[in-house]
Amino acid sequence: MLENGLLDVLIQKIVDEVVRRIKNQPKKAVVFFTGATIGFKDSMDSLLKLQKDGWQLKVVLSDDGMKVLDPVAIQKELNLDVIYHSGNIKSQKELYGSADMFVIATMSVNTAAKLAVGITDTVLLSLINHGFMAGTPVVAAVNACNPDDPQRASLGMGKSSPKYREMLNNNIETLRDFGMKLVCGKDLYATCVGGTPTETNDLIVTKTAAPAKSEAVVNQVSAHNTGECLIDKNVISRVDILKARGSNVIKIPSASILTGYAAEAAKEFGLQIIRV
Numbered sequence: 247m248l249e250n251g252l253l254d255v256l257i258q259k260i261v262d263e264v265v266r267r268i269k270n271q272p273k274k275a276v277v278f279f280t281g282a283t284i285g286f287k288d289s290m291d292s293l294l295k296l297q298k299d300g301w302q303l304k305v306v307l308s309d310d311g312m313k314v315l316d317p318v319a320i321q322k323e324l325n326l327d328v329i330y331h332s333g334n335i336k337s338q339k340e341l342y343g344s345a346d347m348f349v350i351a352t353m354s355v356n357t358a359a360k361l362a363v364g365i366t367d368t369v370l371l372s373l374i375n376h377g378f379m380a381g382t383p384v385v386a387a388v389n390a391c392n393p394d395d396p397q398r399a400s401l402g403m404g405k406s407s408p409k410y411r412e413m414l415n416n417n418i419e420t421l422r423d424f425g426m427k428l429v430c431g432k433d434l435y436a437t438c439v440g441g442t443p444t445e446t447n448d449l450i451v452t453k454t455a456a457p458a459k460s461e462a463v464v465n466q467v468s469a470h471n472t473g474e475c476l477i478d479k480n481v482i483s484r485v486d487i488l489k490a491r492g493s494n495v496i497k498i499p500s501a502s503i504l505t506g507y508a509a510e511a512a513k514e515f516g517l518q519i520i521r522v
Contacts, residue, residue, distance in 0.1 A: 273301045275347045275438070276377075278370055279320070281310025282354035283481045283503055284397050285389025288431030289351035292387075293324060295435040304341055306330040308370040310354070313506035332369040341373060347438060348377040350386035351431070355414060358391035361424075362417040378424060385438055387431040388418055476522075477502075487511040497522045 277293060279286075297303060303324060307317055309332055317329045328334070330341065342348075350357075357371070366375045377384050389395050393411040398404050406414075422428055429437050473494040477486050482498055484507040490496050496512065498504065500521040512519050 273299075273346045273438075274344055275301055275303055275349050276341050276345045276373065277303050277305045277349045277351050278308070278374065279305065279311040279315055279352050280308045280350070280354040280357045280370065280390075281314040282352040282357075282390030283314060283505075284352070284395060284401075285387050285431035286315070286352055286503065287480070287501075288389070289387045289434055290320075290323065292431060292434035292438075293349075293351060296438055297324065299439065301438075304330060304345075306335075306341065306370055306373060308332075308357070308368060310356075311352070311370075315352075315505075316503060335369055338369070338373055338376065342376045342380070342382065345377070345382055348374060348382055348384040349434060349438060350374070350384065351434070353386050353388055353391050355391045358388070358414070358417045358421060362420040383427070384425070385427045385429065385434060386421070387434055388428045389431050391418065481505065482508045484508045484511045487515070487517065491515045491517060494518065495520060 273296075275296070293303060303326070305320060305324065305326055307315065307320075307329055311317075312331050317331070320326075321329045335341065360367070360371055361374060364375075366372045374384065376382075389397065391414065392398070393406055393414040394404070418428060427437050474497060475490045475493040475495075476497045477490060478499060479486065479502060480499075481503045483505055487496065487508045488511060491511075494516075495518045497520045502521070504519065509519070511517075
């Protein structure tokens, strides 16, 4: 009887140790960025929190994401060895095979529309499709594809017709029906770790937020003609650069996103970009 009791204790200790090791195994997630910038900062903050908790992240950028976002900055901020894209992915299975979760950090209107109707004509869409088919949990930040997102309205893009907004909202609802967890970027962390988002998961509202009064995009640094200007925006586009091409030096906030097209325009006109 004593030997049986010791054996039971030993077995229980082994079971407890196995459970402990399983729980402490780092989670692995494949993170996707599309060609969207709305909600980008909030999503990045959530990803950094996941890394702090020990999550291992592999990041994939769509072709548009490579142009609109700054892959080098993303790689540096998340301390990654590589950023994956259509040009360097040799085996999709190496990405999705061991993933515990797929996280769409920025989901564009285009990506949401294609996923909703099952189109997989890009590497990124094909990878997400594998997640659907394999039953891998998919969490997505829908700030950029939500027609009623307040930031979209503040950028002057909240004036679409009710029918068009209804179509975009229907795409979101379809993705929700597929089993995707749809949240705001700042709630990605809480949702991935199984917590409760700080905001409701129901992102569909009936009225577009009124556009906020926008400030001047380009401000002269000095009243005198110094050849410098400041573009005080979160996302700097080609249009912004073209408006400021009369200056030799363009200063932008250190945390701003300079799109690929904007960088090309600056190079084309021989403009120097300085982050301040």
